[in-house]
Amino acid sequence: MKTEAQHIVSLAKDLAPELIELRRYFHQHPELSREEHLTTQKIRDILTDLEVEITDCNLETGVCGRISSGEGKIVALRADIDALPLQEKTGLPFASLTEGCMHACGHDSHITWLLGAAMILTQMKEKYAGEIRLIFQPAEERTSGAKDVIDAGVLEDVNMIFGAHNKPDLPAGTVGIAPGYLMASVGGFKITVTGRGGHGAIPHLTQDPMPVAGAILTGLQSIVARNVDPLESAVISVGSITGGTAGNIIPGEVTMTGTVRAYSPEVQALVTRRLHTLASATARAFDCTAECTGPKFRLPPVDNDPEATRIARTSTEKILGSDRVLDAIPVLASEDFSLYQERTPGCFMWIGSDSPDKGWHHPEFTVNEDCLSVGAAVLAAAALEALRELNSGS
Numbered sequence: 253m254k255t256e257a258q259h260i261v262s263l264a265k266d267l268a269p270e271l272i273e274l275r276r277y278f279h280q281h282p283e284l285s286r287e288e289h290l291t292t293q294k295i296r297d298i299l300t301d302l303e304v305e306i307t308d309c310n311l312e313t314g315v316c317g318r319i320s321s322g323e324g325k326i327v328a329l330r331a332d333i334d335a336l337p338l339q340e341k342t343g344l345p346f347a348s349l350t351e352g353c354m355h356a357c358g359h360d361s362h363i364t365w366l367l368g369a370a371m372i373l374t375q376m377k378e379k380y381a382g383e384i385r386l387i388f389q390p391a392e393e394r395t396s397g398a399k400d401v402i403d404a405g406v407l408e409d410v411n412m413i414f415g416a417h418n419k420p421d422l423p424a425g426t427v428g429i430a431p432g433y434l435m436a437s438v439g440g441f442k443i444t445v446t447g448r449g450g451h452g453a454i455p456h457l458t459q460d461p462m463p464v465a466g467a468i469l470t471g472l473q474s475i476v477a478r479n480v481d482p483l484e485s486a487v488i489s490v491g492s493i494t495g496g497t498a499g500n501i502i503p504g505e506v507t508m509t510g511t512v513r514a515y516s517p518e519v520q521a522l523v524t525r526r527l528h529t530l531a532s533a534t535a536r537a538f539d540c541t542a543e544c545t546g547p548k549f550r551l552p553p554v555d556n557d558p559e560a561t562r563i564a565r566t567s568t569e570k571i572l573g574s575d576r577v578l579d580a581i582p583v584l585a586s587e588d589f590s591l592y593q594e595r596t597p598g599c600f601m602w603i604g605s606d607s608p609d610k611g612w613h614h615p616e617f618t619v620n621e622d623c624l625s626v627g628a629a630v631l632a633a634a635a636l637e638a639l640r641e642l643n644s645g646s
C-alpha cells in the first residue's frame with residue numbers, strides 16, 4: 253500500500269513526458285501580459301479534458317478552475333502565465349515562435365506545474381475532502397494580474413494559498429521554503445533638481461543643478477549604508493540622470509529616476525523619509541531646489557505565513573526527502589503573489605530549475621525539465637496536506 257506521498261510521486265513521474273511536451277508548447281507560444289489568449293485557451297482545453305470545473309471569473313486572459321471533493325476547506329494554487337518582451341537566443345528546437353517575445357522567466361514551467369498538479373489532484377479525489385482552486389494568473393510581469401483575480405472574487409473563502417517560482421541557482425529536484433519575507437516591495441522615485449541655467453564659462457551667474465545631482469546621487473548611498481539597520485535589507489538604485497543639451501550650457505534642471513526595494517513597511521518609510529530629506533536639503537545647500545516624488549510602493553513584500561510554510565515544508569519533505577528541501581534565500585525582486593497573501597495565509601516556494609549562469613530574464617534562460625514533475629508534485633502535495641490539516645483543525 254502506497255503512502256499518499258508515494259502516490260503523488262508516482263503519478264508525477266508517470267506524467268513527466270506529458271508535462272515536458274506541455275512546457276515546450278507553452279515555451280514555443282509565449283504571450284505578453286494581458287495578451288495570453290492562446291495560453292488561456294490551451295489551459296482551458298486541458299482543464300476541460302480533466303473535467304475540472306472552470307469558474308467564470310470575467311478575466312480576459314487567465315483561467316480559474318475548481319476541483320471539489322465534498323465538504324471541507326478551500327485551498328488555492330496559483331501559477332503565473334505571461335512572457336516577456338525579449339528575443340530568445342537559446343537555440344532550442346522548441347524556442348519561441350514569436351519574434352521578440354520569450355518565456356524568459358520560466359512561467360511556461362509554472363503553468364505546467366499547476367496543470368500537472370490538477371492532473372494529480374483529479375486522480376486523487378477520493379483521498380481528500382474540500383475544494384482546490386486553481387488560479388492561472390495573467391499579467392504577473394506587469395504586477396497587475398493578481399489584483400484582477402482578487403477583484404473577480406476568486407479568493408473568496410479561500411483558507412490558504414500556495415505558489416512557486418522557478419529558481420535558477422537551485423538544482424532541479426530541490427525546493428527552497430522559508431517563513432517570512434521572500435521577495436521585496438518595489439517602488440520607483442523621481443528627483444528633479446532645479447537651478448538656473450546659463451553659460452558654462454560664467455557659472456557664478458547660474459545656479460548649476462549638475463553638481464547638486466551628483467551630490468544627491470552620492471548622498472543617497474548613505475541611506476542604505478548608514479540609516480537602514482544592517483540586519484535589514486534595502487536597495488536604492490538610480491537608473492537614469494537626464495539634463496543638459498550641450499557641453500557649454502549649464503542646464504536649468506536635472507532629473508534622476510530610480511528604484512527602491514525593501515521588505516518591511518518600517519524600512520520603506522525610513523528610506524522614503526531619508527530620500528526626500530536628503531534630496532531637498534542637499535539642493536538647498538547649493539542654492540537650488542529639489543522635488544522628490546515617490547517611491548510609490550506598488551506591491552507589498554512576499555511574506556510567507558509561518559503555518560502555511562510549515563505545511564508546505566512538511567508535504568514537500570514527504571515527497572522529496574528532507575535533504576532536498578532547503579531554506580529559501582530571499583531576493584529583492586517583487587511578485588504580485590504578495591497581494592493574495594494580504595488576504596489569506598500563503599506560502600511561496602522556490603523550485604530549483606538549474607540555470608545558474610543564465611537566470612531570469614536572460615535571452616538564453618531555460619529550465620531543467622526535471623523540475624516539471626517536481627513542481628506538479630510539490631503543489632499537489634501542499635494542497636492535500638493543507639486540506640487535511642485545515643479540515644482537522646476546524
Ligand code: NI
Nearest residue numbers: 357358359417
Ligand atoms: Ni517570474
